[in-house]
Amino acid sequence: MVRRQPYTLHFNPKHSLNASGKHVRDGLSSALCTGDNLWLSCDERTSIERLRRTGPREFGEHCSYQLSELLDLPSAKTEEIDIEGLAEGQHYLWIVGSHSLARKKPDADGEDQAKEIARLTQLKSEANRYLLARVPLLLNPATGNYELFREAPHPTDPTQTLRAAQLRSSDNSNDLRDLLAKDCHLKPFLNIPGKDNGFDIEGLAAAPDGRLFVGLRGPVLRGWAMVLELLPREDKHGRLRLSELPGATEVYYKKHFLALGGMGVRELRQCGPDLLLLAGPTMDLDGTIAVYRWPEALRCSQDSLVGPDKLERLFDVPHGFGPTAGQDKAEGMALLDPEHVLLVFDSPTDARKPAADHVLADHVKVQAQAT
Numbered sequence: 001m002v003r004r005q006p007y008t009l010h011f012n013p014k015h016s017l018n019a020s021g022k023h024v025r026d027g028l029s030s031a032l033c034t035g036d037n038l039w040l041s042c043d044e045r046t047s048i049e050r051l052r053r054t055g056p057r058e059f060g061e062h063c064s065y066q067l068s069e070l071l072d073l074p075s076a077k078t079e080e081i082d083i084e085g086l087a088e089g090q091h092y093l094w095i096v097g098s099h100s101l102a103r104k105k106p107d108a109d110g111e112d113q114a115k116e117i118a119r120l121t122q123l124k125s126e127a128n129r130y131l132l133a134r135v136p137l138l139l140n141p142a143t144g145n146y147e148l149f150r151e152a153p154h155p156t157d158p159t160q161t162l163r164a165a166q167l168r169s170s171d172n173s174n175d176l177r178d179l180l181a182k183d184c185h186l187k188p189f190l191n192i193p194g195k196d197n198g199f200d201i202e203g204l205a206a207a208p209d210g211r212l213f214v215g216l217r218g219p220v221l222r223g224w225a226m227v228l229e230l231l232p233r234e235d236k237h238g239r240l241r242l243s244e245l246p247g248a249t250e251v252y253y254k255k256h257f258l259a260l261g262g263m264g265v266r267e268l269r270q271c272g273p274d275l276l277l278l279a280g281p282t283m284d285l286d287g288t289i290a291v292y293r294w295p296e297a298l299r300c301s302q303d304s305l306v307g308p309d310k311l312e313r314l315f316d317v318p319h320g321f322g323p324t325a326g327q328d329k330a331e332g333m334a335l336l337d338p339e340h341v342l343l344v345f346d347s348p349t350d351a352r353k354p355a356a357d358h359v360l361a362d363h364v365k366v367q368a369q370a371t
Contacts (some may be wrong), residue, residue: 002315005363007342009038009051010060013357018045018080025359028344030204030267031332032086032093034146037137038334039093040344041083042162046073046128048083048095052145057363065148067095070135070164074171075127082129085204085268087212091155092134092150093164094212099130099177100194123193130174130239132232133166167232169238175242176230179252185226189219195284202331203227203268205275207298211245213275215265218282223262225279229254229300247302256300259308263288267333269341273298276341276366278317278333289317289330291341291366314366317343324349330362339364 009025016024022044031041036053047066048282051059065080067073085096101123106116136149154160168175180186193307194217203215214228230253231243248254258265266281266289268275275297281287293312320327332344343362345352352360 006360007363009359011357012062013190015064029084029331030086031334031344034332037146043082044080062248070150071133079128084202087204087206089206093137095133097129097131098201099199103193125172127171130169135164136162165240197282205268205270215268217264220264220282223255225260225264227256250304254303256304258306269335285322289319
């Protein structure tokens, strides 16, 4: 039996509501720990939230960073980025949007049923979702907090300047999607909405050497989930470009296929040479959610097929069902230390909201299942 301990996250009401009035605690999509700070994203915002450890099982002192002030977002400041992954490496915070299409949602109780049925044929593409970017992340020794900057001096090398940068994008694509449009596995899924098992990014991890591992919620191919491995570099114009990746069959990216029992990737975290994976349903449904360890993931020299014997299923995560269907969906996982993770939940139940502007996360010790 996995022991879960509740951690309380305190949000500042001044920073907590988006343009439509949704509270940040109700849409948490990724979590990352740097020192005493917990970084969080909400999928319906254009901001990154920072909390600080304020007690043995508490994070508070909520600060919000508007990404429109740090990056050149391709669309309006209020259009959501659908941030689904955060990672840290080489003094940068890395950020990735879902890169997915969305299907309009019908109202089953709408008066015009034909109109509501027709909504299921309508797809929308939002330019801000095609974001892969980095922002300088530096520790302020006076406060003990990590802070984000558009540009900042390198903390140890005075000859270098850290600068925010992002992959080239357009209204309906970016350099990554343009590459994948020719991929034999992914091409058929790029124009399918994420919640229909279409292309959907929902995890990000950074290796010390600059490589990024991008987890896909979808597609899941005959039960196999996918992780893409990339190597973004800054060009002479200050933009990110995907560099050639040694050992990659497709030159600019590696493909790793993982036997996660039909689940897709919801979060990735680097733990030494390993990756921890939060896995869950690719479709919009209640289903098994579990945490896996992928041993030696950072040392894969080429594209790989990672069978069930090469993955460790660490523990399952409870989720909503019955009266709480569609709630308590674990979507973010922060690594507090090599032995403990903190899970945050999209659409938390009322039981996870003990007070206004508070929400409960789950602290879990990472250990292999007994065999």
